[in-house]
Amino acid sequence: MEEFNTPVQRPKGLFTLLILTFINTGSAIFFGILTLLFFKPTEADLNKERVDMAKSIVELKELGLNSLVDLLERLQAMTEVLNGYFYETNIVNIVIAMLGAASGYFMLKRNHLGFHGYIVYNLLASGSLYYFVSPSLIPSVILIFNLVVSLVFVLLYAKHLSWMKGEA
Numbered sequence: 001m002e003e004f005n006t007p008v009q010r011p012k013g014l015f016t017l018l019i020l021t022f023i024n025t026g027s028a029i030f031f032g033i034l035t036l037l038f039f040k041p042t043e044a045d046l047n048k049e050r051v052d053m054a055k056s057i058v059e060l061k062e063l064g065l066n067s068l069v070d071l072l073e074r075l076q077a078m079t080e081v082l083n084g085y086f087y088e089t090n091i092v093n094i095v096i097a098m099l100g101a102a103s104g105y106f107m108l109k110r111n112h113l114g115f116h117g118y119i120v121y122n123l124l125a126s127g128s129l130y131y132f133v134s135p136s137l138i139p140s141v142i143l144i145f146n147l148v149v150s151l152v153f154v155l156l157y158a159k160h161l162s163w164m165k166g167e168a
Contacts, residue, residue: 008163010108010163011160011163013159014107014157014160014163017156017160021100021101021103021104021153022101022104025097025100026097028094028097029094029097029098032090036087036090036091036094040086041083041086049079050076053072053075053076056072057069057072057073057076071139071141074139077137078133078137081134081137082129082132082133085132088132089128089132092128093125096125099117099120099121100121100125102117103115103120103121104118107157107160107164110164110165110166111164112161112164114164115158115164118154118157119154122150122154123150125146125150126143127143
């Protein structure tokens with residue numbers, strides 16, 4: 001009888017994942033708000049960035065690193081497009097981060113819907129660039145890296161799904 005009254009401890013691995021999620025989403029929200037309020041790039045900032053990128057591209061071409069040249073050119077083009085949607089992209093990223101934080105909170109409270117929300121959060125975070133930027137401008141390495149990291153975290157959270165459902 002007494003074993004039914006004993007509360008089940010939160011798995012340490014889950015707590016570690018939640019801490020990492022809260023650090024990631026919390027910093028994304030915090031820095032997203034700061035960026036919106038104080039760090040909109042000026043035309044001078046954008047021009048300096050263009051010049052610096054052009055210098056880097058020239059140096060890479062001289063070294064014969066053409067695949068990196070292509071990557072930097074696409075990153076520069078992507079950045080140019082995103083600067084045109086400065087407020088929109090930052091607001092979308094803040095909202096997506098808030099979804100991730102809320103999902104983490106639900107998982108902390110043993111609500112398995114947080115796990116499903118976390119999957120949606122990762123898909124939105126990985127794919128939100130495509131709403132603003134043409135897929136041809138986005139280096140696939142960015143998407144692949146984001147999806148691999150997301151998959152690792154989702155699989156690690158999935159190990160604790162039975163605890164979230166109250167089965168453990």
